Amino acid sequence: MRFGIVVFPGSNCEHDCYYVLKYVVQQQVRFIWHKERDLREFDAIVLPGGFSYGDYLRTGAIARFSPVMEEVVKFAQRGGLVIGICNGFQILCEAGLLPGALVRNAGVRFVAKSVYLKVENSATPFTRHCTSQVLKMPLAHGDGNYYVDKATLRQLQEQRRILWRYCTADGEITAAANPNGALDNIAGIMNETGNVMGLMPHPERACETLLHSADGVQIFQSIVA
């Protein structure tokens, strides 16, 4: 597959994504500067983590108006795969490609630690090769508290579009395992057509055993399978 990784001013996880896609799952990949407009060569677009435009106004609010985002929206509407990690998830919500919003962590603090994610639906392009029911990977954010209105939450649940929820090492969904106050312990979701996905934790930082967990690679393997 041909992957494009969008680089905004303030992105800082693009090289980790590049490394994993090119050297771990061995796909074609190149960076896309946020001013580019031609995405025809790609099969999948990654919006990486970071602090695009300094998180000014709201996280992802300004990045959403980058020239490339107009094309990412069209790319998604044509059915192309779009993956938003951390700040990328925030941008996808601001752009309306995913429902809801990521607000300030309930504890106010920036949280950077390893978390466990329960795979809630393993029949999606983003999870089909998740052989473990619980994935361990790091997260690092100040605004990861997922919020959505009740009607949409019900829709997400009924359509099985909640892909990962914060849990304990044993896969139990508890309040203590929720690092940021996210509604329903939601860590990642997908859109109605199943081609746009966003998650707050960083699978790209957990793709080799050297990095204390290689569980994240299961998500990338699902995407390229």
Next chain:
Amino acid sequence: MKAKIHITLKNGILDPQGQTIQHGLEMLGFTGIRTVRAGKLIEIVFDGISREQAQQATENACKKLLANPVIENYEFVITE
């Protein structure tokens, strides 16, 4: 022409910043506080357009960028 835009979190959305400020105030000995909510104030200064145009432009700016309707409310006043 100046627009003063006030953006607040919708009711029911947890406002940890407001809560932390409230906690700080209480630590300082302020009593009788029911709630503290934190928001944003944005000022836009317009040049060479009418009050109606400023009103319209500000409304559009709020809808398109300044506030996120999923989580925020906005209100604004236009002054000379």
